[in-house]
Amino acid sequence: MADSTPLLSVRDLTVTFPTQHGPVRAVDSLAFEVPRGRTLGIVGESGSGKSVTSLAVMGLHTGADVTGSVVLDGQELIGLSDRALNGLRGRKMAMIFQDPLSSLHPYHTVGEQVAEHHRVHFGSGRRAARARAVEALAEVGIPEPRRRAGEYPHQFSGGMRQRVMIAMALACEPDLLIADEPTTALDVTVQAQILELIARLQEERGLAVVMITHDLGVVARVAHDVLVMYGGRAAEQAAVDALFTSPAHPYTRGLLDSLPRLDDPDDAPLRAIPGSPPSLLDPAPGCAFAPRCARAARGSEEERARCAAERPVLGGPEGHPAACHFPAHEGVAP
Amino acid sequence: MTTTPPPLLRVRDLRTTFPGRRGRSAPIRAVDGVGFDLAAGETLGLVGESGCGKSTTGRTIVRLLEPTAGSVSYDGRDISHLSQRQLKPLRRDIQMVFQDPHSSLNPRQTVARIISDPLLVQGSSAAEARERAVGLMELVGLIPEHIDRYPHEFSGGQAQRIGIARALATSPRLVVADEPVSALDVSVQAQIVNLMERLQRELGLAYLFIAHDLSVVKRVCDRVAVMYLGRIVEIGDKERVYGAPEHPYTRALLSAVPLPDPAAERARERITLLGDPPSPAAPPPGCTFHPRCPKARAVCRTEAPVLRTTARGEARQVACHFPESA
Numbered sequence: 079m080a081d082s083t084p085l086l087s088v089r090d091l092t093v094t095f096p097t098q099h100g101p102v103r104a105v106d107s108l109a110f111e112v113p114r115g116r117t118l119g120i121v122g123e124s125g126s127g128k129s130v131t132s133l134a135v136m137g138l139h140t141g142a143d144v145t146g147s148v149v150l151d152g153q154e155l156i157g158l159s160d161r162a163l164n165g166l167r168g169r170k171m172a173m174i175f176q177d178p179l180s181s182l183h184p185y186h187t188v189g190e191q192v193a194e195h196h197r198v199h200f201g202s203g204r205r206a207a208r209a210r211a212v213e214a215l216a217e218v219g220i221p222e223p224r225r226r227a228g229e230y231p232h233q234f235s236g237g238m239r240q241r242v243m244i245a246m247a248l249a250c251e252p253d254l255l256i257a258d259e260p261t262t263a264l265d266v267t268v269q270a271q272i273l274e275l276i277a278r279l280q281e282e283r284g285l286a287v288v289m290i291t292h293d294l295g296v297v298a299r300v301a302h303d304v305l306v307m308y309g310g311r312a313a314e315q316a317a318v319d320a321l322f323t324s325p326a327h328p329y330t331r332g333l334l335d336s337l338p339r340l341d342d343p344d345d346a347p348l349r350a351i352p353g354s355p356p357s358l359l360d361p362a363p364g365c366a367f368a369p370r371c372a373r374a375a376r377g378s379e380e381e382r383a384r385c386a387a388e389r390p391v392l393g394g395p396e397g398h399p400a401a402c403h404f405p406a407h408e409g410v411a412p
Numbered sequence: 413m414t415t416t417p418p419p420l421l422r423v424r425d426l427r428t429t430f431p432g433r434r435g436r437s438a439p440i441r442a443v444d445g446v447g448f449d450l451a452a453g454e455t456l457g458l459v460g461e462s463g464c465g466k467s468t469t470g471r472t473i474v475r476l477l478e479p480t481a482g483s484v485s486y487d488g489r490d491i492s493h494l495s496q497r498q499l500k501p502l503r504r505d506i507q508m509v510f511q512d513p514h515s516s517l518n519p520r521q522t523v524a525r526i527i528s529d530p531l532l533v534q535g536s537s538a539a540e541a542r543e544r545a546v547g548l549m550e551l552v553g554l555i556p557e558h559i560d561r562y563p564h565e566f567s568g569g570q571a572q573r574i575g576i577a578r579a580l581a582t583s584p585r586l587v588v589a590d591e592p593v594s595a596l597d598v599s600v601q602a603q604i605v606n607l608m609e610r611l612q613r614e615l616g617l618a619y620l621f622i623a624h625d626l627s628v629v630k631r632v633c634d635r636v637a638v639m640y641l642g643r644i645v646e647i648g649d650k651e652r653v654y655g656a657p658e659h660p661y662t663r664a665l666l667s668a669v670p671l672p673d674p675a676a677e678r679a680r681e682r683i684t685l686l687g688d689p690p691s692p693a694a695p696p697p698g699c700t701f702h703p704r705c706p707k708a709r710a711v712c713r714t715e716a717p718v719l720r721t722t723a724r725g726e727a728r729q730v731a732c733h734f735p736e737s738a
Contacts, residue, residue: 265461295670336602338631350602
């Protein structure tokens with residue numbers, strides 16, 4: 079690739095939680111890269127491991143066993159002390175969550191909370207930090223930032239709170255922004271505003287963005303590259319256009335086929351995927367998607383046995399790998 | 413004019429007002445003059461953003477909430493002022509499906525009990541009710557052998573099937589479904605949408621389908637009503653409202669929905685609204701949408717537009733001083 083090293087490079091990331099039913103592998107052997115100025119969309123349903131992945135990159139898992147490699151701007155994060163990670167969080171990488179209200183302190187004004195970031199990370203004085211906070215609120219599109227800095231989180235709407243979270247996340251000019259379902263709790267008109275804001279800030283600052291979502295529409299709107307996760311593993315990785323025009327994994331195909339769409343006639347029944355996402359407590363020995371898979375179901379007895387018994391590894395063309403024994407890559411018979 | 417039979421459900425000028433916190437805030441007019449008809453076997457989609465009053469409308473129609481004013485007629489009979497005792501026979505006919513399947517099912521009751529409860533209330537014997545519950549489980553795609561299990565033993569999609577089976581136990585003609593698929597995983601939503609469509613065909617159900625997801629609503633409904641701050645701003649046949657929206661809010665709402673198609677997303681022109689929906693405790697004067705409306709003029713700030721048929725024709729009404737067709 080022409081671009082030198084990517085800003086974020088994740089290799090063989092595995093996250094295991096001890097539970098009373100034994101260890102649960104929530105993320106298994108995941109690998110991906112995010113260059114500066116680009117957005118990786120991580121798509122998955124409940125239990126897919128998409129949120130666990132983002133917390134692992136941020137080093138926010140306590141009590142979990144995290145192995146593999148997470149390299150941010152040349153520095154390995156796995157194995158770093160909490161102290162060292164604290165120094166990187168905010169300054170190099172930052173995260174925003176689905177529910178901004180639970181991430182903001184109810185007793186402090188919004189201005190104080192944004193200002194605190196500057197004080198902690200840059201050792202700014204009170205007055206300078208306060209001025210920077212007002213600037214930061216203005217930058218994320220909060221009207222009357224000087225007045226609103228003196229208000230409390232409950233006085234803000236959901237969309238305005240998410241703007242505050244973005245202002246806090248970007249206060250120390252990180253290189254990487256991880257956004258975990260940042261618009262899921264918001265109304266669709268407000269979602270559009272927040273997605274536009276993130277895109278503008280990315281363009282202005284060359285941010286690398288990881289956008290975690292269950293919504294394929296959001297992915298289509300904001301992502302350059304996509305990682306589809308299922309049962310804690312990568313199912314498919316591709317550039318956004320390739321993923322939507324020629325999905326290789328039957329799960330991706332199934333998701334796209336099952337969506338009701340604004341731009342489709344509603345004449346035929348939706349092609350639903352049968353069953354439900356798998357439980358991580360009791361992983362199947364073979365492909366996690368096999369029990370629900372249309373490709374496996376129409377395969378020969380031999381093929382079905384292979385899907386049920388043998389776990390597929392990520393493979394296929396460069397730039398568009400899929401973890402499937404019978405992927406539908408372009409030009410390859412499915 | 414020949415006399416036509418009354419629609420299955422007729423709602424007129426429905427208002428549901430919640431008292432404000434004592435002395436501190438104004439009353440909240442969550443539903444502020446909503447009216448529509450729903451024919452037997454038809455689906456009306458009720459869409460809008462949080463706080464627009466769509467769920468309150470549904471809950472008022474089934475009388476989980478008391479209306480402040482207006483009327484709700486079922487099969488030609490005004491039921492909005494009946495006592496709960498007088499309503500009991502009508503409960504057979506009008507049922508509800510809720511958003512969160514797990515929290516709307518009693519975790520201490522078996523599926524048999526959950527599904528047969530409405531029948532027991534209506535006077536069936538225990539044996540009859542259980543037999544009917546087995547049949548309903550088959551109807552909604554559950555395994556009848558699981559009848560003595562508890563809700564936590566089912567996935568979200570299966571739990572929603574239980575909720576649907578319970579709603580169908582008394583053979584209703586009208587089902588009010590409040591966000592029935594929005595708590596489910598994407599891959600499971602289509603299963604429930606297909607199930608609801610099949611049940612409608614087989615049983616002749618009418619649905620009032622309340623949801624914030626415009627793609628799902630377009631999929632299931634015949635007609636759609638768009639709500640903003642307690643009122644309907646546009647209502648009509650699905651093809652018209654989705655194909656050629658006339659209210660600026662409907663247009664903005666549709667253009668904000670992300671399409672699962674990167675090329676279409678890049679090519680699209682989006683109307684981005686400024687600001688958030690205002691509070692129903694302090695609605696703006698005039699047209700309540702005017703502070704966010706790209707087309708607002710002086711009259712919009714002072715005069716509330718009424719819902720009326722526009723130049724384009726019969727099957728759609730819009731509450732706007734300057735609809736697209738004008």
